[in-house]
């Protein structure tokens with residue numbers, strides 16, 4: 001079985017198409033478009049537009065972007081849990097080669113928990129408050145597999161143990177008797193115990209303090225390697241995504257700005273938004289820049305036409321009123337910016353070159 005590191009190596013050495021041909025992705029989004037609709041089903045506004053990326057077995061992929069960029073709506077569509085006011089209007093979501101739109105609601109419900117698991121930001125919402133954790137885990141196992149009670153209990157206890165909780169005590173506890181960190185670890189156990197192909201971890205550490213957040217992410221990373229599942233790690237914290245993922249995608253205004261191997265994006269970001277996100281991170285290193293970059297304009301300001309970042313982009317040029325295509329830079333690294341086509345590369349180099357760190361690497 002290939003390790004994550006081997007996948008990364010593969011990513012560097014093959015073209016985008018070669019990758020998709022040689023290893024089947026667990027999750028593949030193509031041209032995914034999601035809109036809000038009114039009571040009559042008429043489209044009111046497109047919230048996620050033409051998003052496409054794939055996640056491969058055993059890898060953690062990051063989806064990063066500021067609040068409102070469309071990360072959670074994208075995740076809800078993958079889970080088949082969009083509210084009635086939102087609808088997938090175009091594109092495809094495939095899980096292990098199956099187009100999810102071709103499944104009935106009952107089949108999709110069966111997939112949830114079994115093949116796709118979700119780790120919520122709000123860990124309190126992962127459990128019903130008035131039922132003991134053990135009972136809830138046992139019910140979850142038995143809703144997906146016809147196993148005797150004792151076997152389901154053994155699975156629940158094993159997973160509570162694997163997430164480094166005092167298994168017997170937690171099994172007999174109500175959610176309110178656990179700390180936030182313990183509860184999030186119990187929700188990791190709930191997500192992992194059915195051995196899903198994909199875990200969507202939506203800001204899993206946001207509601208935790210730094211230490212508990214780190215422990216939860218360390219656990220997720222370790223168990224992900226052990227079980228070889230794929231993880232879509234959603235975060236507005238670029239630092240977490242850079243640290244934890246092998247590939248990442250950057251969203252703004254419902255569109256992908258850039259995607260590719262995390263190292264490649266860190267060392268050679270192509271989209272102005274990604275570059276500014278990298279520069280806006282405070283760092284405790286010897287190479288700390290004199291001044292952090294502030295991304296100009298109103299957070300969340302998006303244009304209705306063209307590149308959604310155009311309103312805030314200091315390198316805006318005339319073609320930005322049209323949506324730029326995702327363009328391959330080298331191998332599996334893609335970015336959607338007109339400057340990649342129009343010779344604007346030089347403009348940008350001149351404009352931002354002085355702001356890079358001494359090594360020229362955006363860390």
Ligand SMILES: Nc1ncnc2c1ncn2[C@@H]1O[C@H](COP(=O)(O)OP(=O)(O)OP(=O)(O)O)[C@@H](O)[C@H]1O
Pocket residue numbers: 036047065066067068069070071072073074083085086236
């Ligand atoms: N049920 C809904 N009806 C209408 N619009 C919605 C609904 N849910 C989300 N939106 C809108 O969709 C856009 C994307 O929201 P989403 O929650 O996916 O952003 P996000 O990137 O996950 O942000 P955050 O990091 O704050 O969770 C936002 O403009 C939001 O207001």
